[in-house]
Amino acid sequence: MHNKGCIFLDEGINFDLNTVCDCCISHNDGRGLPILIENYHGEEIDWENLFATKAQRIKDFQKEIIFDCQGCYKIDDYTFNQTKKISEFHFSHCRSCNSKCIYCSDLYSSGPLNYNTYPIIKDLIEKGYYKSGGEATFQGGEPTLMHSFDELIHLFTSNGTIVRVHTSAIRYSQTVANALKENKGSVVISIDSGCSSTYKRIKQVNAFDNVLDTITKYSQSAKENPENIIIKYIIIPGYNDSIDEIDKFFLLMKKLNIKKVALDIEIQYARKYENKDVSKHIFFIVDYFKMMAKINNIICLTYSFLSYVLNNRSVGESKLIKFKPLYKILVNLNNDKSKNIAYKR
Ligand code: SF4
Numbered sequence: 001m002h003n004k005g006c007i008f009l010d011e012g013i014n015f016d017l018n019t020v021c022d023c024c025i026s027h028n029d030g031r032g033l034p035i036l037i038e039n040y041h042g043e044e045i046d047w048e049n050l051f052a053t054k055a056q057r058i059k060d061f062q063k064e065i066i067f068d069c070q071g072c073y074k075i076d077d078y079t080f081n082q083t084k085k086i087s088e089f090h091f092s093h094c095r096s097c098n099s100k101c102i103y104c105s106d107l108y109s110s111g112p113l114n115y116n117t118y119p120i121i122k123d124l125i126e127k128g129y130y131k132s133g134g135e136a137t138f139q140g141g142e143p144t145l146m147h148s149f150d151e152l153i154h155l156f157t158s159n160g161t162i163v164r165v166h167t168s169a170i171r172y173s174q175t176v177a178n179a180l181k182e183n184k185g186s187v188v189i190s191i192d193s194g195c196s197s198t199y200k201r202i203k204q205v206n207a208f209d210n211v212l213d214t215i216t217k218y219s220q221s222a223k224e225n226p227e228n229i230i231i232k233y234i235i236i237p238g239y240n241d242s243i244d245e246i247d248k249f250f251l252l253m254k255k256l257n258i259k260k261v262a263l264d265i266e267i268q269y270a271r272k273y274e275n276k277d278v279s280k281h282i283f284f285i286v287d288y289f290k291m292m293a294k295i296n297n298i299i300c301l302t303y304s305f306l307s308y309v310l311n312n313r314s315v316g317e318s319k320l321i322k323f324k325p326l327y328k329i330l331v332n333l334n335n336d337k338s339k340n341i342a343y344k345r
């Protein structure tokens with residue numbers, strides 16, 4: 001027996017397209033997402049049964065880390081509570097989206113709205129299997145298009161769960177704005193650009209002004225806690241991997257009074273080149289992005305796929321970074337366009 005574990009095995013639930021799982025984490029060659037219920041599409045849940053499945057899985061895990069979890073970065077020192085309560089919620093089942101990002105899986109955009117989770121969560125609360133103090137993460141697709149999205153946000157925030165919403169921001173939600181105002185939630189909005197033409201090239205929808213409008217309103221709601229608005233920039237080689245685009249992005253962040261950004265790299269690129277064969281200019285782009293965040297006094301998070309690529313970076317930071325015209329030349333000289341991905345859309 002070991003003392004390792006993970007809160008999701010103990011208190012987590014993830015609603016997916018056709019399954020209910022402990023978590024929404026996919027890692028290590030497709031492992032992760034331990035299934036609790038197969039072939040699930042919104043039916044009533046027998047909670048005692050679900051917790052019995054969790055209890056058996058925890059027992060197995062304590063003997064030896066189970067296959068689905070082997071190599072997962074979420075495993076840490078952990079004491080299982082087994083109180084038969086859920087505190088960590090993920091909603092990953094909505095495949096409908098109002099954006100058409102070039103790098104997105106075909107499952108999205110034209111996908112179904114899928115099942116309604118509101119009655120399930122209400123039932124969980126009413127039957128005493130709910131634990132407040134955790135987080136509910138909404139992702140997608142575009143979660144604001146989910147069945148009963150606003151009702152769910154309200155249900156969680158009024159019962160002591162923090163909400164995290166990954167949204168395109170094309171649709172404004174007053175309920176999300178209320179959660180931001182009360183410091184009961186945060187939003188992550190991936191705009192990947194600093195101007196409408198690059199936005200349109202990547203997102204393939206004409207919604208830049210709309211998105212800026214939503215960000216402005218959310219920022220207004222979150223003015224006491226501006227770090228609850230996170231604007232994400234996914235580096236997409238061949239589309240937004242230039243010094244000029246990053247300059248435009250940070251000008252926009254200043255204009256919108258954004259205090260936190262997140263940097264990542266497009267997942268298909270990260271997986272194709274892993275951490276050994278990445279075009280050198282990507283590392284220079286990352287360094288420049290981080291420097292610009294620092295100069296503008298903006299917190300910069302880096303997400304998992306970028307960390308994956310940066311783990312064994314092949315080039316160090318260039319001394320030319322402070323001399324923009326020279327740095328631009330260096331970045332261009334090291335740009336291996338042959339490695340860019342040709343997206344299907
Ligand atoms: S260890 Fe990883 S894969 Fe296993 S339940 Fe936790 S987060 Fe999910």
Ligand code: SF4
Nearest residue numbers: 097099101104108141
């Ligand atoms: S916003 Fe997300 S789900 Fe929608 S098209 Fe873009 S990547 Fe796909």
